[in-house]
Amino acid sequence: NWCDIQDIVGVALNQFRETSGHRIVVKFSDDIPPVPLDDVLMEQVLVNLLSNAIKYSPVGSEITLSVTFDGDKLVIRVADEGFGIPAGEHDKVFDKFYRVQSGLKVPGTGLGLAICKGIVEAHGGTITAAPNSPRGTVFTVAMPVDSGSQF
Numbered sequence: 001n002w003c004d005i006q007d008i009v010g011v012a013l014n015q016f017r018e019t020s021g022h023r024i025v026v027k028f029s030d031d032i033p034p035v036p037l038d039d040v041l042m043e044q045v046l047v048n049l050l051s052n053a054i055k056y057s058p059v060g061s062e063i064t065l066s067v068t069f070d071g072d073k074l075v076i077r078v079a080d081e082g083f084g085i086p087a088g089e090h091d092k093v094f095d096k097f098y099r100v101q102s103g104l105k106v107p108g109t110g111l112g113l114a115i116c117k118g119i120v121e122a123h124g125g126t127i128t129a130a131p132n133s134p135r136g137t138v139f140t141v142a143m144p145v146d147s148g149s150q151f
């Protein structure tokens, strides 16, 4: 099933907006082309990233989901103002079962990001984590939208 990124974001947000106690801010740039995406898989990626942002940042803090287009990639960012990921562990969090030691009070299996990475890379995209400024984490998903894309 193929869908527009706006619809996919809308469906993913519906799972959280009312309940999380966070301020979820959504931004779309106006130059986003109509790219068909696999809605089930992309929703899974967004739900995993949003659920992490919610789990690992304080209630009442802001989460920003932005979608931009850079010429040949759709770029989706999920940024939070949480306690962040320690330096040197931003790549490891994508490993199966890897969980940051300091965050273990928060329940989880350590699979969400490994699943995200599998889905994104299977479609020729990339996913990275980096420190957000002044605090928290930003996850960036870049999906190719040229003819080489499988979406």
Ligand code: ATP
Residues within 6 Å of the ligand: 048, 052, 053, 056, 057, 080, 082, 083, 084, 085, 093, 094, 098, 099, 100, 101, 103, 107, 108, 109, 110, 111, 112, 113, 114, 136, 137
């Ligand atoms: P689940 O399988 O339920 O998603 P999980 O959330 O622990 O469990 P991942 O989503 O794969 O697993 O995340 C791996 C680890 O990366 C987390 O345990 C947490 O330590 C860290 N992490 C992920 N997202 C964030 C975030 N937004 N802020 C801080 N730490 C994060």
Ligand code: MG
Residues within 6 Å of the ligand: 048, 051, 052, 108, 111, 112, 113
């Ligand atoms: Mg998770």
